[in-house]
Amino acid sequence: MKTKLLFGLIFLGVLASSCYTEVIIEDDYIIEEPAFNVNQVLGSSELWYVDINATKGNGEVPFLQRAFTVSFRQGTMFANNNIAGIGKNGNGFGVDVGAYNGISGIVEINHDIDGFWQLEVFVLNNRTIELYDRRSNTSYYLKGFQRNNFDYDMLFYENIQYFLQEYDVWEKIYTSQAGALNDFDDENFLQFLSGTNGDYFRSSIDSPGTGINNVQWDFEGDYQVYDVANDATLKTITLSYDFLGNDYFELYVINDSTIELYHPNSGTTYEFKGRGYIQYLKSENTATSKKRVKVKNPVMNVTRQKK
Numbered sequence: 001m002k003t004k005l006l007f008g009l010i011f012l013g014v015l016a017s018s019c020y021t022e023v024i025i026e027d028d029y030i031i032e033e034p035a036f037n038v039n040q041v042l043g044s045s046e047l048w049y050v051d052i053n054a055t056k057g058n059g060e061v062p063f064l065q066r067a068f069t070v071s072f073r074q075g076t077m078f079a080n081n082n083i084a085g086i087g088k089n090g091n092g093f094g095v096d097v098g099a100y101n102g103i104s105g106i107v108e109i110n111h112d113i114d115g116f117w118q119l120e121v122f123v124l125n126n127r128t129i130e131l132y133d134r135r136s137n138t139s140y141y142l143k144g145f146q147r148n149n150f151d152y153d154m155l156f157y158e159n160i161q162y163f164l165q166e167y168d169v170w171e172k173i174y175t176s177q178a179g180a181l182n183d184f185d186d187e188n189f190l191q192f193l194s195g196t197n198g199d200y201f202r203s204s205i206d207s208p209g210t211g212i213n214n215v216q217w218d219f220e221g222d223y224q225v226y227d228v229a230n231d232a233t234l235k236t237i238t239l240s241y242d243f244l245g246n247d248y249f250e251l252y253v254i255n256d257s258t259i260e261l262y263h264p265n266s267g268t269t270y271e272f273k274g275r276g277y278i279q280y281l282k283s284e285n286t287a288t289s290k291k292r293v294k295v296k297n298p299v300m301n302v303t304r305q306k307k
Contacts, residue, residue, distance in 0.1 A: 038102025038121050041129065042072035045144025047080075047092070048129070049155070052140075052292045059136020062114045063097060065291050066280065068155060070142070075099055077109060081280035083156060083163045084256040092147045107131070153233065156253045160235055161199065161225050161295060163253070164192040168212050168276025170259065179268025184247055189215050190272060192223065199223055201239055212276050219244065225251070226300040236300050237261070250306055262306040269306070 042048075047069045064070070067079040068086065071093040080086045080094035089095065098111040102121065109117045122130040127144045145151070156163060164170075170190040189204040202217040204210075221241040228234045235251045249261040257274045 036105070036123065038105065038107055039072070041121065041123055042100070042102060042107060043074075045127070046147045047071055047145045047150050048142035049145060049150075050140060050142055050292075053294050053296070054141040055139065055294065057133075057136060057138030059133060059138035061117060061119070061131075061133050061136075061138065061140065062291075063109075063111050064131065064140045067094075068159065068292075069094065069150075072100055072107075075101065077111070082166055082278075083159060084166045084274070084277060085279075086155065086256070087147070087150070087152055092150075153253075156256075157233060157235060159292075159295075160251065160253065161192075162292065163256075164225075164259075165194060166278050167257070167274030168278065169215060169274075170272035171208065171275050172270055173208075173258075173273045174269075174271035176269040179263065180266040182263065182266040182268065184263060184266075184270070185268070187219070191215075191217070203239070225297050227297045228304070229299050229301045231304060234304050235297075236302065250304065252306075264305040 048071065049069050050064055050067050052065070063079060066081050068083060069080040071078040073093065076096055077098045077100045078090055078093035078095060079097045080089065082089070086092075086094070097113075098109055100107055100109045102108075105121055107119050107121050109119065111117065117133070120132040120134065122132065124130055124141075129142050129144070131140045131142060132138070133140075168191070170192075172188045172190075175185060186205045187203045188206060188208050189210070191202045193200055193202070199222065201221060201223045203219045204215050204217050206215050219241050221239060221244075223240065224238050226236045226238070228236060237249050237251045239247045239249075241247070247263070248265065249263055252260040252262070254260055254271065257277075259272050259274075261270045261272065262268075263270070
């Protein structure tokens with residue numbers, strides 16, 4: 001704690017988690033003001049992960065709703081609106097989406113598409129901040145990381161349903177020799193889509209190498225991603241074919257363009273490569289719109305079968 005006497009003003013500062021509150025005593029008036037340096041707080045972490053499931057309120061700040069991470073670097077705001085390519089795009093910061101300036105507990109953001117916003121900034125602990133939009137009474141909670149300690153595995157597995165939708169199609173590139181013959185052996189393309197009535201998929205038995213625009217979709221149905229009890233790095237997925245029953249897989253991420261599906265019933269492993277990368281930049285037009293929503297996957301009580 002420091003106490004300063006300057007030109008008849010007494011400033012009492014209490015430093016906590018890189019912020020403090022100034023109590024200014026002037027004449028007979030006591031004025032309390034937030035005195036932490038907003039720009040310094042925002043710049044203290046290279047990446048701020050937007051924990052969308054922690055959001056409170058019924059409103060929306062569009063550019064935060066779209067972003068997986070945001071960064072505040074010397075007056076420029078960056079965002080990673082895609083999972084694929086994260087860690088590489090814009091040296092890890094993502095794309096330039098606007099300008100910002102912090103003043104008196106508020107960050108003013110002039111977003112290139114969404115316009116001008118004033119968000120109140122609250123420091124919750126040494127790695128978590130709250131950005132509050134008073135107009136919509138909505139709070140976003142951001143967790144701070146440096147680029148070299150960001151948990152990319154966590155990002156992929158917590159948001160895998162969005163990752164599946166970041167490519168126009170997924171083309172099968174590998175089928176293991178091990179495993180019993182089954183109908184899924186013939187399916188060479190998958191597509192994961194979001195519709196007004198929920199997520200759905202399409203699949204095709206077209207020959208490998210077929211052009212994206214020439215793929216003929218043979219099957220369609222709903223799909224569901226599941227969390228697995230006591231196994232944070234495993235997701236499972238069911239493909240519910242219309243009129244044909246279900247297929248169940250363990251779902252693994254190999255890299256930002258390749259997934260693996262393990263079919264426990266047959267013991268077969270498949271790999272699919274993403275084709276037709278859909279890049280979400282600043283806008284939310286009909287061709288490239290994406291909005292994150294709170295997701296709570298159902299939980300499966302199963303044991304990992306792939307060794």
